[in-house]
Amino acid sequence: MHNLLSVKNLKIEATSYPPGAPPRRVTLVDNVSFDLAKGKVLGLIGESGAGKSTIGLSALAYGRGGAEITGGQVLLDGTDILPLGKSGIRKIRGARVCYVAQSAAAAFNPAHKLGNQVIEATVMHGLMSREEARKRALYLFQVLGLPNPETFGDRFPHQVSGGQLQRAMTAMALCSNPELIIFDEPTTALDVTTQIDVLAAIKHAIEATGTAALYITHDLAVVAQISDDIMVLRHGKMVEYGAVQQIIEAPREDYTRALVNVRQTAREEAPDQTNTLLKVEHVSAQYSNGFKVLHDVSLHLPKGQTLAIVGESGSGKSTLARVVTGLLPHTEGRVVFDGKEMTPSLNKRSRDDLRRIQLIYQMADTAMNPRQTVRDIIGRPLTFYDGLRGAAKTARVKELLDQIEMGSGFVDRYPAELSGGQKQRVAIARALAAKPELILCDEPTSALDPLVAEGILKLLLRLQEEEQLSYVFITHDIGIVRAIADSVAVMHRGNLVRFGPKSKVLAPPFDDYTDLLLKSVPEMEIGWLEKVLATRKMASADN
Amino acid sequence: MRLRSIPLSAWIGILGIAIAIFAAIFADFIAPYGEGEIVGDIWLPMGGDFLLGTDNLGRDLLSRLIFGARTTISVALAASILCFSLGMILSFTAAVTGGVVDQVLSRLNDLMMSVPALILALVILAVLPQNIFILITVMAVIDSTRVYRLGRAVALDVAVMEFVEAAKLRGEGKIWIIFREILPNTLSPLLAEFGLRFAFSILFLSTLSFLGLGIQPPAADWGGMVKDNKDGIIFGISAALVPGGAIAALAVCVNLVVDWLLKRTSSLKGGRGDA
Numbered sequence: 001m002h003n004l005l006s007v008k009n010l011k012i013e014a015t016s017y018p019p020g021a022p023p024r025r026v027t028l029v030d031n032v033s034f035d036l037a038k039g040k041v042l043g044l045i046g047e048s049g050a051g052k053s054t055i056g057l058s059a060l061a062y063g064r065g066g067a068e069i070t071g072g073q074v075l076l077d078g079t080d081i082l083p084l085g086k087s088g089i090r091k092i093r094g095a096r097v098c099y100v101a102q103s104a105a106a107a108f109n110p111a112h113k114l115g116n117q118v119i120e121a122t123v124m125h126g127l128m129s130r131e132e133a134r135k136r137a138l139y140l141f142q143v144l145g146l147p148n149p150e151t152f153g154d155r156f157p158h159q160v161s162g163g164q165l166q167r168a169m170t171a172m173a174l175c176s177n178p179e180l181i182i183f184d185e186p187t188t189a190l191d192v193t194t195q196i197d198v199l200a201a202i203k204h205a206i207e208a209t210g211t212a213a214l215y216i217t218h219d220l221a222v223v224a225q226i227s228d229d230i231m232v233l234r235h236g237k238m239v240e241y242g243a244v245q246q247i248i249e250a251p252r253e254d255y256t257r258a259l260v261n262v263r264q265t266a267r268e269e270a271p272d273q274t275n276t277l278l279k280v281e282h283v284s285a286q287y288s289n290g291f292k293v294l295h296d297v298s299l300h301l302p303k304g305q306t307l308a309i310v311g312e313s314g315s316g317k318s319t320l321a322r323v324v325t326g327l328l329p330h331t332e333g334r335v336v337f338d339g340k341e342m343t344p345s346l347n348k349r350s351r352d353d354l355r356r357i358q359l360i361y362q363m364a365d366t367a368m369n370p371r372q373t374v375r376d377i378i379g380r381p382l383t384f385y386d387g388l389r390g391a392a393k394t395a396r397v398k399e400l401l402d403q404i405e406m407g408s409g410f411v412d413r414y415p416a417e418l419s420g421g422q423k424q425r426v427a428i429a430r431a432l433a434a435k436p437e438l439i440l441c442d443e444p445t446s447a448l449d450p451l452v453a454e455g456i457l458k459l460l461l462r463l464q465e466e467e468q469l470s471y472v473f474i475t476h477d478i479g480i481v482r483a484i485a486d487s488v489a490v491m492h493r494g495n496l497v498r499f500g501p502k503s504k505v506l507a508p509p510f511d512d513y514t515d516l517l518l519k520s521v522p523e524m525e526i527g528w529l530e531k532v533l534a535t536r537k538m539a540s541a542d543n
Numbered sequence: 544m545r546l547r548s549i550p551l552s553a554w555i556g557i558l559g560i561a562i563a564i565f566a567a568i569f570a571d572f573i574a575p576y577g578e579g580e581i582v583g584d585i586w587l588p589m590g591g592d593f594l595l596g597t598d599n600l601g602r603d604l605l606s607r608l609i610f611g612a613r614t615t616i617s618v619a620l621a622a623s624i625l626c627f628s629l630g631m632i633l634s635f636t637a638a639v640t641g642g643v644v645d646q647v648l649s650r651l652n653d654l655m656m657s658v659p660a661l662i663l664a665l666v667i668l669a670v671l672p673q674n675i676f677i678l679i680t681v682m683a684v685i686d687s688t689r690v691y692r693l694g695r696a697v698a699l700d701v702a703v704m705e706f707v708e709a710a711k712l713r714g715e716g717k718i719w720i721i722f723r724e725i726l727p728n729t730l731s732p733l734l735a736e737f738g739l740r741f742a743f744s745i746l747f748l749s750t751l752s753f754l755g756l757g758i759q760p761p762a763a764d765w766g767g768m769v770k771d772n773k774d775g776i777i778f779g780i781s782a783a784l785v786p787g788g789a790i791a792a793l794a795v796c797v798n799l800v801v802d803w804l805l806k807r808t809s810s811l812k813g814g815r816g817d818a
Contacts (some may be wrong), residue, residue, distance in 0.1 A: 367706055
């Protein structure tokens with residue numbers, strides 16, 4: 001079989017410069033080899049730092065952020081592209097090999113119309129005239145299912161949605177009729193309901209144009225839908241490489257098995273859902289510019305249980321958490337906590353009321369002051385609420401660090417010296433330090449790798465048992481909801497669509513939106529995408 | 544902090560500042576002659592009894608340089624510190640509070656900035672009594688408008704971060720938020736500005752002295768000494784260059800130290816590990 005792309009013993013290194021110490025060589029990718037035939041899709045999968053993007057970019061002979069390709073070969077159609085030099089490689093980039101970035105919103109120039117950006121590389125390479133390129137773009141917009149393909153190119157990036165932008169980026173990559181496209185996590189930043197459309201569009205476009213692709217992602221369920229082969233990477237080394245079928249159904253390595261069976265946490269819902277701790281009654285809220293973000297939302301959470309709020313971005317789920325904390329005062333309705341009505345605005349709440357409700361943010365990076373050590377971060381609530389100082393405070397900080405399974409060796413570290421999962425654990429410890437009764441978790445695991453996220457979920461569940469905590473858990477991941485929730489609220493555009501115990505909300509009969517949401521969650525099953533799309537088509541044919 | 548981790552450039556800066564401060568403190572003991580004492584002919588060349596020569600009235604240049612260090616450094620430093628305290632507290636309050644407070648403070652600041660600094664200083668100093676404290680205050684208030692602008696811009700960036708929100712959620716007061724959450728994260732640009740402002744303060748003081756509204760004769764200050772001796776340059780006499788060089792050297796030294804502090808404060812790992 002003729003291989004379009006053949007990577008042999010690839011080695012990529014970078015130099016790091018720790019101050020006060022001599023520069024150090026770091027190996028990012030070590031001895032990775034794979035082959036990709038024409039028209040096939042290879043999925044590269046692994047957690048962050050596994051070197052998947054770095055490998056993907058090597059097919060463009062590009063090293064990001066000081067990374068250098070120091071060994072091996074990258075053969076494109078039999079020619080090694082690494083020694084080609086700047087002008088040689090320029091003929092390949094954007095013409096024969098194209099790249100689709102993770103964040104289309106950041107990758108498009110906001111000052112130019114989409115149409116011009118989509119055809120820019122193709123025209124620049126002289127592959128087509130401007131007119132031909134426009135026709136090709138129009139065809140691709142149709143293939144990718146973009147609305148109003150004739151006028152789509154006249155819009156600016158901010159005028160279209162995230163999912164459409166990602167498809168426009170795919171159109172840009174496909175425009176020059178490349179032999180190979182590198183998709184670098186193209187759907188990671190999208191909602192599940194959007195992700196499925198983009199996935200279907202990408203899959204259809206690949207099949208229609210016969211191009212080969214490298215598909216980089218951390219989500220095994222996604223890659224199972226789109227790839228022919230899968231390579232599992234960890235710490236820059238290959239863990240396992242094989243056909244999709246084999247990886248999903250009969251993984252050989254322990255790490256792959258862990259990835260496949262990542263969601264093991266599961267909990268039955270609590271039978272008794274009385275004894276209400278938090279009650280939200282007919283709450284509406286709006287931004288200061290008068291934009292209404294919540295419409296008449298009512299729900300409640302029993303003591304010691306978990307309420308999951310699901311919905312896509314913009315559905316108002318985080319806003320609801322902000323209303324409960326008082327960061328965004330509600331304009332109508334009541335928020336009742338432990339039988340006591342909370343004032344809408346945070347400034348008027350007593351210190352004890354503030355202590356009892358804590359919030360954990362999605363991005364632990366920005367939620368902690370980068371200039372404070374772990375001791376300061378966790379210790380401040382202890383001093384602030386309980387007046388702990390000196391040895392008593394240090395002892396309690398260590399106790400909390402043990403509780404989040406990190407140990408006292410971390411007390412003097414700064415957030416920048418922690419990994420993503422450790423940061424989120426410290427954020428949890430900070431919330432715990434206040435001895436709260438309710439913790440609002442705003443997508444605490446969505447920025448983390450699956451295995452790390454699983455660890456955080458387990459920690460949260462254990463803490464709930466130990467401390468009798470109640471959680472409001474905001475997420476867009478139905479899998480997490482199934483695993484940890486007692487009751488579920490589904491939100492859509494600021495409205496509460498569905499609310500009740502987990503067993504009722506996640507069981508038919510569904511309303512249209514919940515149905516769509518549930519069906520959009522990728523499952524680790526080959527052929528899932530086709531199945532969902534087929535049922536959708538049938539549904540639309542019925543209408 | 545280990546002394547060995549301080550780079551050579553910072554050591555040079557520290558040394559320069561130490562010499563200047565030493566001279567300022569012990570001026571009475573180390574200066575060979577008095578501050579206003581006329582000891583010889585005018586504009587004597589360097590060497591002999593007078594290490595750096597004499598000035599336009601026949602005073603010893605070295606002695607005046609040493610005494611001048613006292614006034615120049617103390618006035619410029621006091622003005623810079625006051626100016627920063629004022630500018631930062633006001634700008635951070637505006638950024639954290641927002642709303643009407645922010646609007647009022649910012650517009651007042653714009654109003655002050657719309658009048659050229661030198662003219663504003665001249666008018667105010669001409670009206671108020673000639674007094675070193677008033678001089679420092681006027682310099683500080685006028686310069687603080689620039690600090691306010693910078694401070695508000697950097698503080699606004701930090702004030703919208705989630706950790707500030709988390710602090711508000713905890714119920715922290717404004718003082719804590721300003722000094723513990725925002726200030727440490729804005730220190731880098733502010734320190735850089737401080738180095739620059741200090742140099743500008745020396746120059747501003749020199750300008751005022753030159754116009755007769757700064758340090759009053761016979762007290763020595765470096766800017767005033769440049770003015771006194773500027774006519775000598777036409778005759779090839781280098782007396783004006785000596786205090787000029789001293790101003791430049793001090794400004795460079797301050798900035799060398801600030802650069803090093805900047806590297807330390809911009810590190811998110813407390814100055815260890817790579818940043």
